[in-house]
Amino acid sequence: xxxxxxxxxxxxxxxxxxxxxxxxxxxVAVVAGILIAFALDGWNSNRIEQNxxxxxxxxxxxxxxxxxxxxRSELDARSDLxxxxxxxxxxxxxxRCPAPDQWPGLHLIDRFPAVTPPSxxxxxxxxxGGLAALDDPHVREALASYRAxxxxxxxxxxxxxxxxxxxxxxxxxxxxxxxxxxxxxVIARYNRGALCRDGAFRDRLVLAVRDQQQMANxxxxxxGDSVRLCAHIAxxxxxxxxxxxxxxGSEEEAIAAAITQ
Numbered sequence: 406x407x408x409x410x411x412x413x414x415x416x417x418x419x420x421x422x423x424x425x426x427x428x429x430x431x432x433v434a435v436v437a438g439i440l441i442a443f444a445l446d447g448w449n450s451n452r453i454e455q456n457x458x459x460x461x462x463x464x465x466x467x468x469x470x471x472x473x474x475x476x477r478s479e480l481d482a483r484s485d486l487x488x489x490x491x492x493x494x495x496x497x498x499x500x501r502c503p504a505p506d507q508w509p510g511l512h513l514i515d516r517f518p519a520v521t522p523p524s525x526x527x528x529x530x531x532x533x534g535g536l537a538a539l540d541d542p543h544v545r546e547a548l549a550s551y552r553a554x555x556x557x558x559x560x561x562x563x564x565x566x567x568x569x570x571x572x573x574x575x576x577x578x579x580x581x582x583x584x585x586x587x588x589x590x591v592i593a594r595y596n597r598g599a600l601c602r603d604g605a606f607r608d609r610l611v612l613a614v615r616d617q618q619q620m621a622n623x624x625x626x627x628x629g630d631s632v633r634l635c636a637h638i639a640x641x642x643x644x645x646x647x648x649x650x651x652x653x654g655s656e657e658e659a660i661a662a663a664i665t666q
Contacts, residue, residue, distance in 0.1 A: 461539070462642050464526045465548075469635035472522040473657060474648035476628040479520060483624065487617050490514055494607075494614045502601035512581060512593050514613045515570050517562035517620055520555070522631070527552065541641040547634040554630045558623050565620065571606075571613045578603075629660055636661035 489509030496503045527548060530539075539545045572579045578596040600606050632653070635646035639661070646653060646661045653661060 459642075461530070462544070462638055465530070465544075466635070466638045466642060466644070466646075468523045468526040469631065469638050470646060470648045472524075472631045473628070473635050473646070473653065474650060475522045476520070476624065476631055477648075477654060477657065480621065480624050480628055483617075483621055486510060486513060487614070487621050490610075490614045490617060494610050497601060497607045497610065502597055505595075505597065508593070508595050508597065510589075510593060511571060511579070511595070511610075512591065514610075514617060515566075517566055519562070520558060520624070520627070522555070541637070543637045544634075544641055547630070547637040551627075551630040551634045554627050558620075558627050561623055562620065565616050569609065571609050628657070632657045632660045633664060636664040640665050 486509060489507070490511075493503060493507060493509070493511075496507070530548075531552070539548075578599045580594045582592045582594065584590050584592055632646065639646040645665060646657075652658070
């Protein structure tokens, strides 16, 4: 054993200063190589994560723009019907019996159609637990707020669908005809005189219009949240929020501008 250590000692004593310098250079090179390898691995991991984030935001941006367009279309369609119902309710409240063309689709007033905006990307993100992985806190908060508003809107629609009907099926004062060649194949006919004299019908109409007004307001709030989500995603990507058909409308652009400025 002593001979073994003696040989090691002799080997070290035989090293010249140049040998020590060479060994030092080799040691530094090995350590530097290890550190560089760790740095490259960390850089590559960060690059992969950044690419994943970029792809995720790109997909979310496309879905958010399509959602804004869908909800704006839904709100416009419902607003047209709501305006006709409001005018009818006001007329009956003023003891006027409007002309036949001022009785718009009362068979639709008890309905609250399902709202189904595009959601595949955000559904996938939430299901995978990836919401917390989004780097931008504003995007995370905007997405959470939009989804909470969407859930609330749907719950409100289900709750209001159980309310009393404006006109019971079989009421002789009301009938539906089917015209398959018409743009709207269901055509309603009313005994306007009988309905105008019915105070209970007028009261039910007022309540039904109120419910539709409240749901239209909730849909407008949902649209606003969708625009804010779209704007935050666009800001994170250095872009502007747009819909599949092009730039946003003036109302939505005003909401987005407050975020992107």
